[in-house]
Amino acid sequence: xxxxxxxxxxxxxxxxxxxxxxxxxxxxxxxxxxxxxxxxxxxxxxxxxxxxxxxxxxxxxxxxxxxxxxxxxxxxxxxxxxxxxxxxxxxxxxxxxxxxxxxxxxxxxxxxxxxxxx
Amino acid sequence: xxxxxxxxxxxxxxxxxxxxxxxxxxxxxxxxxxxxxxxxxxxxxxxxxxxxxxxxxxxxxxxxxxxxxxxxxxxxxxxxxxxxxxxxxxxxxxxxxxxxxxxxxxxxxxxxxxxxxxxxxxxxxxx
Numbered sequence: 001x002x003x004x005x006x007x008x009x010x011x012x013x014x015x016x017x018x019x020x021x022x023x024x025x026x027x028x029x030x031x032x033x034x035x036x037x038x039x040x041x042x043x044x045x046x047x048x049x050x051x052x053x054x055x056x057x058x059x060x061x062x063x064x065x066x067x068x069x070x071x072x073x074x075x076x077x078x079x080x081x082x083x084x085x086x087x088x089x090x091x092x093x094x095x096x097x098x099x100x101x102x103x104x105x106x107x108x109x110x111x112x113x114x115x116x117x118x
Numbered sequence: 119x120x121x122x123x124x125x126x127x128x129x130x131x132x133x134x135x136x137x138x139x140x141x142x143x144x145x146x147x148x149x150x151x152x153x154x155x156x157x158x159x160x161x162x163x164x165x166x167x168x169x170x171x172x173x174x175x176x177x178x179x180x181x182x183x184x185x186x187x188x189x190x191x192x193x194x195x196x197x198x199x200x201x202x203x204x205x206x207x208x209x210x211x212x213x214x215x216x217x218x219x220x221x222x223x224x225x226x227x228x229x230x231x232x233x234x235x236x237x238x239x240x241x242x243x244x245x
Binding site: 052055074 | 135138139140141142143144145146147148149150152182183184185186201203213216217220221224225227228230231232233234
């Protein structure tokens with residue numbers, strides 16, 4: 001039941017969730033050594049899966065996590081204006097040596113540099 | 119099964135990803151805490167998770183906000199957390215903090231995914 005197109009997967013997931021919000025659960029597994037990300041959404045009756053190894057899908061995946069969690073909590077999207085202080089404690093930052101501290105401010109404004117290289 | 123608070127969970131999750139660099143898989147599950155599940159949890163832990171009372175008392179209301187259960191497994195280790203809706207409107211609630219920390223962890227550790235293959239496109243441009 002693997003879907004290969006992200007748009008299709010997203011739509012199928014949202015439909016499934018609307019159909020059975022109490023039973024649907026969302027699982028994702030990541031094999032770091034293989035570089036494989038597998039997403040599965042199921043309500044114990046039907047099953048939808050998506051597999052990828054592309055970094056380009058990462059942003060969409062994070063966005064989907066956000067959307068699904070909002071649905072699960074039955075919450076509306078928060079205002080973009082509300083100030084969310086950098087919630088990651090210092091201990092976490094020191095534990096992630098790979099994360100460049102410069103990268104976090106760059107991600108909030110949409111940088112056009114990456115997109116023009118097509 | 120270790121039950122942690124939202125930020126401690128993300129820290130542990132980061133450690134799981136760190137450990138999984140050489141072998142093994144990290145899997146994360148998310149689902150809504152439904153009324154029956156909340157009742158079960160309150161019986162087991164003797165304490166109702168925050169936000170749970172509203173759900174249990176109002177089974178028919180549409181605008182009730184549910185807590186969300188998140189679990190992570192790495193080999194034999196299991197951790198879990200409950201993300202609740204905060205009624206204080208101005209301060210960032212559990213959900214915002216969790217999403218922030220969680221997306222940071224993901225971006226940091228899912229680095230073994232393949233980047234876009236540009237070599238073919240570069241060849242096309244040069245023609």
